[in-house]
Amino acid sequence: MEKAVMHRVESDALREKMTAELDAGRYECLICVDTIKVEAETWACGTCHVVMHLSCLKEWVERTACDGGWQCPHCQHVYLEPLRSLIYKCFCGKTQRPTASAYATPHTCEKLCGKIRKGTPCPHACQDPCHPGPCRPCPLRSPEKQCHCGKLAYVTACSEKDDGRSCGELCNKVLSCGQHRCEAVCHPGPCEPCGEEYPQRCFCGRVDGEERPCATAQEGPSGTLGTFSCKDRCGHRLGCGNHSCTLVCHAGECPPCPTDPAFLKTCACGKTPLTMLSAPARKSCQDPVPVCKNVCGKPLACGKHTCTRTCHEGPCGPCQAPTSLECRCGGKRVMVTCEDARAPAGTVVQTIVAAVEKKKEFDIFAGGGKKKGKGGGGKKPQGGGAVSEAITLPLTCATRCRDQKTCRKHTCDQVCCPLRGKEHLCTIPCGKPLSCGLHRCERLCHLGRCPPCLESSFTELECACGATAIEPPVPCGTPPPACPLQCRIPRPCGHAANHQCHFGDCPPCTEMVIKNCASHGTPCAWLVPCHLKEVTCKQRCGKKLVCGKHVCQRPCHVGACSPCGRQCEEKLAGCGHPCGQPCHNGPCSPCTRSAILECSCGKNTRLVTCGMRHEELIECSECSGASSSSASSSSSSS
Secondary structure, eight states: OOHHHHHHHHHHHHHHHHHHHHHHHHHHHTOOOOBBOOOOEEOOOTTTOOOEHHHHHHHHHHHOOOOTTEEETTOOOOOOOOGGOOBBOOTTSSSSSOOOOTSSTTTTOBBBBOOOOSSSOOOOOOOOSSOOSSSSOOOOOOOEEEEETTEEEEBBBTTOOOOOOOOBBBBBOOOTTTSSOOOSSOOOSSSSOOEEEEEEEEBBSSSEEEEEEEGGGGOOSSSSSOOOOSHHHHHHBBBTOBBBBBBBSSSSSOOTTTTTTTTOOTTTTTSGGGGGGGOOOOOSTOOOOOOOBBBBOOOOOOSSSSSHHHHHHHOOSOOOOEEEEEOSSSSSSEEEEEHHHTTOOTOOOSSSEEEEEOOOOHHHSSSSTTTOOOTOOOOOOTTTTTOOOOSSSSSOOOOOOOOOOTTTSOOOOOOTTTTTTTTOOSBBOOBOOTTTSBOOSSSSSSSSOOOOOEEEOSSOOOOOOSEEEEEEEEETTTOOOOSSOOOOOOOOOOOOOOOOOOOOSOOOOEEEEBBTTTTSSSSSSSEETOOOOOOOOOOOOOOBOTTTSSOOOOOSSSOOOOOOOBBBOOOOTTTTOOOOOOOSSSOOOOOOEEEEESSSSSOOOOEEEEETTTTTTOOOOOHHHHHHHHHHHHHHHH
C-alpha cells in the first residue's frame, strides 16, 4: 500500500513539473540539452514520458538502430517501429502536428486523453485533457475482493496494483488428500501437498507398511485396499485359476483370462470363428487355441508392420521386416531389420545388405565430383553382394561437411552433419571491435558491418578541467566535449598557457624568448620559441680541438666538436720527414718509412726502417780487411 501511494505521488509530481516547464519554455531536450520551443516538433516516450526534439530522436535512431529495433535514450525501452513512422503527435496521440494554443500546454490538443493506464488493472480510460507525463490514477474503486483464503473482504483504488492480500489467519483449506487441512498462514496460490506420512499398501499387496506421504495416495475402486502401485507385475490368480495377471500392479479387479473358453470365440489370430474350424471344443483355458491358415496380421511392437506368420498361438515376436536406415546427413543408407532400427543408441546391429547407397547430390563430396556410371564404380562384393556388416547405432558416415555457413567466412567441419545441404547458422561470436573502440560485437558471426555500440553511460562526460560536461545518457564512443576555456595546467617554463582545455600533454610553448648560443654561450641576436632547448648562431665554432693545434671549423653546433681530420705536420727528429699521422696531441711516433743503410766502404747495403738506421751497423769482409791492412801498415812503419 505504501509503494502504491509513493508511486502516485511521484507520478503527480512528474506530470506537474513537465507541465510547468513546457508552459514556461524551460523544458530541455534530453539529447541536445536545448530548451524545447512551442513551435518545435517533439516526441515523448510512452514508458518514461521524457520529451525530446523529434529531429534529435531521428538522428539518435539512425546512429543506434540495429536489427532488434532502437532504444529510448533515457529509459532504454526497445521500440520496433521504423524510423519513417516517427511523426509529430500530441501527447495523447490523437492529433498529428497539433497547433499551439495560448490557453493550453504546448504540444497538446483539446481532446480528452483517453489512454489506458499501462501496468495497472484499471480498464477505464483517462478523462483528463491531453497532457504530458503519466496519467492520474483512476478515481474509481475496484469491486469487492477477498483475501487468499477467502475470509477477509476488501476494496482498493481501481488503478492500484493488487496481487492479493493475506488476512494473517490460518488457511484451513482442505488439502488434495481430502483428509487434512492446510495449517499455513493465508497464502497465495494452491496449498502445498499434504506432508503427513502413514503406512500404505500397494494394490497388489507385495509392498505393505511403507511410509509414504499422504499426497501420493491414489484412490482405487471401492473395496481396494492399496493406495499406490509398486510398478511390479500384478501376479494375482485370474478367475480361471490357471493363469496369473500380467498387468503392472493396478487398482481394481484383474481382467478375465484371455484364453477362457467363455470369452475366446475365434482362432489365435482372431480372423476365423471357432465354429468354422474343425477343431474339438475347448473346455479349459489350458486347451490349445485352434489356428487357421490365414496370415496372423496382428500389429507388431514397432507399430508400422504386422505379423506375416501363419495364424499361431503365443506372441508374434520381434519385427523382422527390412527397413532402410539413413545416416544423419543422408549420405549413407543401409538395410536392417525393423527391430534393430528401434534399438537404443550404442547398440551394435547387423545389416542385411552391405552395399551402401549414396545420394547423387552428395557424390561430389565423396569422389571428387565424379558420378558413378557403368563400370566406373567400386568393386562389387563377391557372392552376389549379400554380405552383412556390423554397425553401431545411430548410423553415421565418415563424410565431412564442407558447406559454407551464413557468415560466408567459415565452413562446417562436422562429420556426418545433419544440416548438410541446408542453411548452417554460424555460432562463432563475432568479437570484432566496435566503432567506440571499447567494446566488441556480441552478435554471432555475420555479414556486413557490425552495428553501433548500444552501451550508454549514465555519468556525466566532462572535459579535462571539468568545466564543460555532457549530461547522461552518453552513448558509448562519444568524444569528450570541446571546452572553450584555456588550459589550466602550469607550464614548467613559467609562461601562461595560450591553448584551450585538452587531454594529454600540453603542446610546446611558443613564447618568443632570447637564449644563449650552444657553442659560444653568448645571447643570440634574435628571438626563438621557448620550447627549443639549444640554439645555434650559425657562425664558425672556433673551439680548440682535442689535438690542441687546430680549431673547429664547423658552424656553431650542439654537442662536442668532431675529431680533427688533418695530418700532423711536425718534422721528425733525426730524419726530418713529416709525421704523416692523424693530428694528435703529444710527441710523434718514430718514423716508419724505409731507408737504405750502407756499410763504411759503401759496397754493402740493407733496407731498414728510417727511425732505426742510426742504431744498426753493417759489417762486411772488405771493410774489416781494409781496416786490418791499415792497422798492420801503421805498425810496420812504426
